[in-house]
Amino acid sequence: MSRFTDRISSDFIMRQLMKGTMSQRDTIICRLDPRVLLVWQLFFAVAPFFLRDLKALTAVFLLVAVVAFLSHVTLLIFCLFVLGVIEKFISLLVIARFFGGNSEAVLPALILMLKFATVSLAAVAVYTTMDPEKLALALEWFRFPSWLVFSVSLGYRMLPIIAEDYTAIVLLSRARTPIPEPEGITGRIRWFLCHVKILFSAFYPLMLNTAKRIRVISEALELRGFYSGRQDAASKQLRFASLSFSGRDAAFLGLSALWCAAGVLL
Amino acid sequence: MSSPALELNNVSFRYPGAAEDSLRDLSLKVERGSFLAITGSNGSGKTTLCKLLVGLIPNYIQGKTEGSVFVNGKDALAQSIGELARQVGFVCQDFENQVLCPSVLQEVAYGPVNYGLANYGELRDKAIEDCGLAEFRDSYVWQLSGGRVHLLALAGTLALTPDILVIDEPTSQLDAGNAEMVYSVLRRMNREEGKTVLVIEHNPDIIARYCTACVKMEGGRLAWSDTAENGAARLNAEYPPFQKRQRSGEEPGGDVLLELRDLWAGYRDLKEEPVPVLNDFSLTLREGERVAVTAGNGAGKTTLLKALAGQLKEVSGSFIWKGEALDYPAWKKRVRGRAAYVPQNPALSFLKDSVEKDISFAMGSAADGAKVRELLENFGLSRLSGRDGRLLSGGQMRKAAIAIGAAQSPRLLLLDEPTSGLDAASRRSVMEILMKLSDPGMACVIATHDRAIAESWADREIALDRQDS
Structure with a gap:
């Protein structure tokens, strides 16, 4: 087991x-x-x-x-x-x-x-x-809203980063939390509850850290022409050419x- | 071509809701083809200046803007972000978050495709080539080392063929080898392609070696402007390098705290095959000892620290703690109270919503008000105790993260890159904290690429071999 x-x-x-x-x-x-x-x-x-x-x-x-x-x-x-x-x-x-x-x-x-x-x-x-990029492109072709299209591709880019942050936070808080010995039935229950608590409370710092990243990402999107590209006919043609x-x-x-x-x- | 690349006349800017101006009456002229270093402490307006030059201010961040900004002789404040992006390329300090696509090819083509440039393939390939990423063309971003991700962010902006490059602190997240790699690309862009380069940089050696001119900002104004060589000399005079320690070569006297034998540490790849980062590694740590672990990115510094802190999965070897031999699973179970680890990204250290709560949580059952206050005082954090650690400035955030490590009263304190990404003044104050960290019963291990830590702080330096990346 x-x-x-x-x-x-x-x-x-x-x-x-x-x-x-x-x-x-x-x-x-x-x-x-x-x-x-x-x-x-x-x-x-x-x-x-x-x-x-x-x-x-x-x-x-x-x-x-x-x-x-x-x-x-x-x-x-x-x-x-x-x-x-x-x-x-x-x-x-x-x-x-x-x-x-x-x-x-x-x-x-x-x-x-x-x-x-x-x-x-x-x-x-x-x-x-x-491939998430292909999925995003197909969604865009079917005229799904641009936030959805973008979330698909950014999600895959962010997933490993967020998972890494989450793992780090969980490990660090585990290292600082006194964890009861899993002995006897009450010990095991307390041990289990303690771990569950750590897993849940790690979401709070995770969200704050992710929010900080999102600010940079939204500026980068602006600079790299994401928003203007959604409207631009030439840009659309280039992107859909691969379909x-x-x-x-x-x-x-x-x-x-x-x-x-x-x-x-x- | 007579107009300067950039010209700012009496520019002031205030962020919405801020009480003070971030830029005050700033005037600056950057000639075409120069390689300018901008230095100055946190909050001096360097990053605000960058955002102004690329058009994020005033197009995206609206605030109170006064004065005039000319890019290539044209009024920048009247241009859209899209128009400016083709003239000024920007790589921000958090470059990892600037990379938006999962793969190298998509990432570099992203800008040109969005702006509808039909020759995006050519632009992409040239940018990849120019940044020395040709052999990583078909890679995914998460497969690249930190330095290469920086180059990828650079390639992403170069693909829009700007003639001015603005790079916010390229060396803050990179070790010396990767910083060299980035700077040599920038130098080639500057010399061979005639691009004007602006970097925010604190390291006098780098400024003297790569730049042609140097300005210092202070409180949103220009404090001085000089040639790179003189500028570097001024910075060295302001913050004299730390005195190197004389090492006697004798064995340190403390009792052996931890002996590490035959350590194997690594990770699993996508095929679930184990990949070693450290192999057959042995190390003895004594009480009261200060050890610096140095090496390039990817050589295993962080892996070593995480293995010691029991934070990795794929580890084997024996951990002999004061004579008691433990295998890794047993070590992991007993690591609490023995070792404390402070990660490279200090923001991850904060679990609560104030520094004070975090410190008291880290102290555990030993916490009481007086002890917490004393520790905060020692780290110079008393005034910041109620603030959220994640929102502190770089230097303060580092100090708070180290304080959280120390609050766990470990016998083995493990710090990962405590001085990276700091301006000269913050770095000095963090160094002073490190110098004060001395406890005859505690060993302290710092993974770093900061030579000052290795030469001025440590009793002993362990240089890991670069296993190649």
Whole structure:
């Protein structure tokens, strides 16, 4: 158990997130037009809820699973996904049981679970592996508000910095806080509460430190023409030039559509 | 081309809500092609001047502006930030926050693309080349060392082909090697590309070596203006260098406090592979000893301090504390009360909303009003006790952070770069505090690239090998 908690440290989570978005630009999925991926994901966020048939749902799920596999979803995120699905399934069964259902409740529960699994796996496959800049560009192309577009790309730039600050603050406050010995049941509870308190109270200094950074960032944005660039036609043209819909994108959409149609009709 | 690069006539500026002017009747003329150092203590108006030159004042920060500012002979106060950005490039002191994109290529192209310049690819590649970042073209920002991030911020502004560069304290966050790297790029820009360079700089050696002229600001005015050589001499006379200590070469007398054997410390990369920073490292620390750990950025100074403070994950080795051998997990459990660590970014030291609360929290159960007041007094912080530590000026923030370290009454005090980023006066007052820190039972280890600490404060210097970055 300690081996496991040792691995699931904030460092580990950070590395997995960075790995997901930063180091996999060469997968087949990542080379697709980000607009295509956004539309694709949107479709699979809605479509499963209109399907009732287990066979059709399974087909759709398999397609999404293949795409997730091809986009190299990282281990951590995949595990979180699997845990989430299992939890959903079990809680559905428990609820069914509670309201007097019997073994017949398994099939509807399975179907509902498949729907949730498909929707979330599609989102995971697209968002956790896409280059944040591409995602931001696609959002801008679809005319999402500029603050949202910018938060996406700045978020990824800031994430490692903020995570580093947070870890440093937690470690420093741990070093200054008298932590009770985890002996006996009350000792363990007090030990646990003390750690929880440290984790939460670290947010206060973190926010103040981040606010100081944001001031510099907003000045830098101004200087580097972020705001003027949003309106400027020439700038827009330059930025959107990297978005191109190619045969590969058409094939991806076509195959997806074909597979789904086959799953539903056959 | 007869007009000077920059000309300020009787400029005054007051921030909104401030009681006093930050710039007062300032007049300054900077000739084309010069390499000017601007020096002066905190609050003398240096950064305000920079913001005025790049148009952040009055376009972004509105305040009361008087006088006239000419950039390349044209009225700067009437121009937009966008127009000025193509003439004046700016790298701020917190350059890390100025970098907005995750990757090098995107970052350098960011300005040109936003301003709609169709040849952004060329501009980007030239700026990357000029800043010596060619081999890091395909890197992400978080993979670069501090000096290279600074060069990246510089490349980001150079891509807009300004002919004037304004750099706010390039050396404050960088060690000597990285500072050289940045300055040699600036010198080349100045000599080969004919760019006018303004730097805010406190180090007389650097001013004498790289700059052509030097001005000192005081209270928002120009105190004096001179050639770089004379300016450096004046600064040296104002703040005479610390006396170097004579070292006898004998072993210090105190009892052995901590023996570190076969230390391995590092981190894991994205493939979860361990990457060593320190390997097979051994060290003995005695009571009452002052040790300076020196080396370039990335050689493991901070890693060593963090390992000693129990703040790293990937560490192994034996920690022999007064004869009792502990492995790293055991050391981590017992480190509280033994070692206190003050990080390089002093703002991270503050957990509470006032310096006094932080000190009393750091003292733990031993805290009482009289003790807290005494410590604040010793560190010259009495008047600031109610202020939020994060909002203090550079020198005061450092002193408060060191005070928090000392308040933990550790047997091993670990300070990471306590003098970086300070002007001459603040650096001196921090040095005086360090000189006063003496407790026969406590060992103090400072990781630093400040030669004065290594030569004037320390009993012993440990130079780590640069393992290359």
